[in-house]
Amino acid sequence: MNKKWEIVFDYLMHLIRENKVKAGEILPSQNMLKTKFKYSEQPIRIAFNKLIELQIVKPVNGKGYVVQEKIQNNLLFSFRELFPNSINRYYELKELTIDKKLSKETNFYEGTQVYSFKCIRKDKDSNEVILYQESIVPKNIYKKLSLNYLNENGLMKFVENETSSKVSHSSKKIYFEGTSNKELLNIFEDQSLSGFIVDKGNVYGIFGELLEYRISRYKPKYFKWDFIEWRK
Numbered sequence: 597m598n599k600k601w602e603i604v605f606d607y608l609m610h611l612i613r614e615n616k617v618k619a620g621e622i623l624p625s626q627n628m629l630k631t632k633f634k635y636s637e638q639p640i641r642i643a644f645n646k647l648i649e650l651q652i653v654k655p656v657n658g659k660g661y662v663v664q665e666k667i668q669n670n671l672l673f674s675f676r677e678l679f680p681n682s683i684n685r686y687y688e689l690k691e692l693t694i695d696k697k698l699s700k701e702t703n704f705y706e707g708t709q710v711y712s713f714k715c716i717r718k719d720k721d722s723n724e725v726i727l728y729q730e731s732i733v734p735k736n737i738y739k740k741l742s743l744n745y746l747n748e749n750g751l752m753k754f755v756e757n758e759t760s761s762k763v764s765h766s767s768k769k770i771y772f773e774g775t776s777n778k779e780l781l782n783i784f785e786d787q788s789l790s791g792f793i794v795d796k797g798n799v800y801g802i803f804g805e806l807l808e809y810r811i812s813r814y815k816p817k818y819f820k821w822d823f824i825e826w827r828k
Contacts, residue, residue, distance in 0.1 A: 600639035604629060605646055612652065612663055613762070623653060623661045681720050686746035689713040691735065702732055702809035703798055709735040713746065716783065719818075725784045729812040737761055737807065751808065761801040768797030770821070773813070784815060793819040 611617045611624075624632070629640045644661055647653040653661040692698070694708040704710060715729045731751070733741070737759050745754060755761055774791035781787050792813035799808040 600633070600635050601642035601646070604633060604635070604640050604643035607633075608643060608647060609652075613764075617663055619663050619665045621663055622656075622659055623647075623663065625660055682717050682726055683720055684715050684717045684747070684750065686713055686715045686743050689741070689743050689746070692732070698732075703806060704732065704734065704809065711735055711738055711741055713743070715746075725786070725815060726818045727812050727814045728780070728783050729810055732809040733807065734805075737805070755807060761803075761805060761807060763807065764800050764804075766797055766799045768795055770795050772816075780813065786815070789815070792816065795819075 607629075608623055617623055623644075626637060626640050626644070629635070630637065633640075644653070644655075647661065648655065651664060653663055656662050690712055692710050692712050694702065694704045694706055694710060696706055698704065699706045699708075710732050712730070712732045715731065717726045717729075718724060719726055733751070738754065740758070741754060745758075749757075752763065755763055771794050772791055773794045775781070775789075780792070781789060784792075793816050794811065794813055796811040797809075798806055799810065801807050
């Protein structure tokens with residue numbers, strides 16, 4: 597069974613993920629939460645402290661706990677939110693069936709029908725490639741997915757507006773990959789690169805369903821990861 601503070605923490609995170617409490621707005625007070633959950637003050641205070649440690653909220657005297665701007669916290673966001681001065685191009689959307697090799701790489705079950713596609717993201721001002729990504733998503737969830745929709749709205753908007761799934765969290769590995777792969781260097785339009793920062797992993801829904809496998813390669817100068825480590 598979850599600890600009491602974890603139940604409160606999950607509830608507050610749900611409010612933030614669902615935009616029920618947006619950046620700059622105030623979360624329910626400790627007294628409101630005590631009444632709602634019928635808990636003592638201690639687990640509620642612990643939940644708020646965890647949100648503060650993760651830089652998701654900040655305490656403001658006379659107001660309460662205010663949700664921080666998205667770029668300052670560790671929630672899962674789309675490329676558009678992380679790189680507002682950029683533009684993406686999705687291409688090569690096709691249907692695949694997961695085989696044994698892909699199953700091991702992506703965690704999708706063998707035989708699963710999926711869509712695969714690629715994305716290049718560029719800085720609007722310099723036209724420089726920021727990242728190159730390859731994605732695989734389950735066809736049964738992403739019905740009627742199209743390149744037109746992806747290029748106009750992005751993948752996260754499709755999940756939010758066209759499916760019944762809700763994005764919960766991601767698991768990922770981040771590492772440096774040295775390369776002399778000419779195809780990749782051509783994609784980045786820079787033959788001088790010695791390698792990339794790789795961000796590889798999966799995106800999951802609130803019920804544990806696998807929503808996306810993705811592998812992103814960043815041009816090193818554009819990769820920045822700010823985070824807080826905390827001990828349970």
